[in-house]
Amino acid sequence: MASSARVDLDGNPIKPITICMIGAGGFIGSHLCEKLMSETPHKVLALDVYNDKIKHLLEPENAHPWSDRIQFHRLNIKQDSRLEGLIKMADLTINLAAICTPADYNTRPLDTIYSNFIDALPVVKYCSENNKRLIHFSTCEVYGKTIGSYLPKDSPLRQDPAYYVLKEDESPCIFGSIEKQRWSYACAKQLIERLIYAEGAENGLEFTIVRPFNWIGPRMDFIPGIDGPSEGVPRVLACFSNNLLRREPLKLVDGGQSQRTFVYIKDAIEAVMLMIENPARANGHIFNVGNPNNEVTVRQLGEMMTEVYAKVSSEPKLETPTIDVSSQEFYGVGYDDSDKRIPDMTIINKQLDWNPKTSLWDLLESTLTYQHRTYAEAVKKAISQSSAS
Ligand code: NAD
Ligand code: UDP
Secondary structure, X not given: OOOOOOEOOOOOEOOXXXXXXXXXXXXXXXXXXXXXXXXXOOEEEEEEOXXXXXXXXXXXXXXXXXXXXXXXXXXOOOOOOHHHHHHHHOOEEEEOOOOOOHHHHOOOHHHHHHHHOHHHHHHHHHHHHOOXXXXXXXXXXXXXXXXXXXXXXXXXXXXXXXXXXXXXXXXXXEOOOOOOHHHHHHHHHHHHHHHHHXXXXXXXXXXXXXXEOOEEOOOOOOOEOOOEOOOOOOOHHHHHHXXXXXXOOEEEEHHHOOEEEOEEXXXXXXXXXXXXXXXXXXXXXXXXXXXXXXXXXXXXXXXXXXXXXXXXXXXXXXXXXXXXXXXXXHHOOOOOOOOOOEEOOHHHHHHHOOOOOOOHHHHHHHHHHHHHHHHHHHHHHHHHHHHHO
């Protein structure tokens, strides 16, 4: 329950604040709003074009103990004169708004660049001009490819962490050529990071930059044809969930050899809470937020999701659980991939004393239980309707 007796990491009482959260209706925003409402006294001005994922928090007045602490404003930050006023009303702005699904980076590069750079500019400007603190969501993708990926395949240096562990203050940002439009997102995020950093250095903006490393959990993206477009391609958790729900093989792009570390959304939200409530420790920092212990190849992820889904749904596994597809076929021209993403945790450990807790198996079990409970009936209905027509 909300309590005003909360203390920060240095033992000081935490004063209730007002947060302007842009992109509050998305996957991360919905979990952050839930946490802020159920466990803190803070107020949220929730800005987004959609609110489906936070509807349960916005029910008619007095239905929840937090009804007077959350206010939804339906607006598009591309063109809305209310934005500056809302930022001014708050103590802290958190910007989550972005196009952030890889299928868009090479097929809608202009929208991707505008969304991740141009549309974020006024947010940074208003925070800087009005002396408001900003927590900006960037991405682990700003690291691009590892240095090790450019070494010969048989080089022993590939096993040396110095060639693949990603460090906020040391690692370079390594992107592919311009025609590999996959990197439009990473490049736009990198430039907005540099701009925010420069606003901090030249104009005193109080900022924190978050680099999420594959946060996953309930409410991530959409299931095509159920709560999103049939032809849409969400991120891997939703793609594989969709395949499992429809009892079709999981598609492994280019053999599923890329490696990722996955962190449970609820663990990651704890890290964001520490940033919100410990400004003196978080300001001026860029934080990796991920789980280095949960590394798998995409193929291994697919195999584990198949096991877990069979357990939580009590449905037998398919005889052929996966198939290979080329990236060109799956994403179109201009796709490229990050080979490996291991976050260095030194800075977040030192500043915020944060570590993730949940294993990959456990987070998949709770997430796929949610996916099954939320979508299995709707998917069955959609399949039977399409076979009848
Ligand atoms: P999401 O797509 O679920 O949420 C983004 C939200 O922003 C959506 O609700 C969308 O409607 C809103 N939005 C986009 N453009 C807007 C605009 N012009 N005006 C108002 N609202 C707008 O994505 P998410 O996973 O919650 O990611 C949030 C942030 O974290 C993004 O900046 C993303 O780049 C970053 N990130 C997330 C991950 C992850 O693992 N989930 C990884 C790397 C980076
Ligand atoms: N991927 C896959 N099959 C799918 C969807 C994604 O093999 O149906 C791969 C994708 O090529 C990438 C990884 O899974 O290597 C993670 O993709 P995601 O979209 O989650 O985002 P990313 O981690 O690349 O930002």
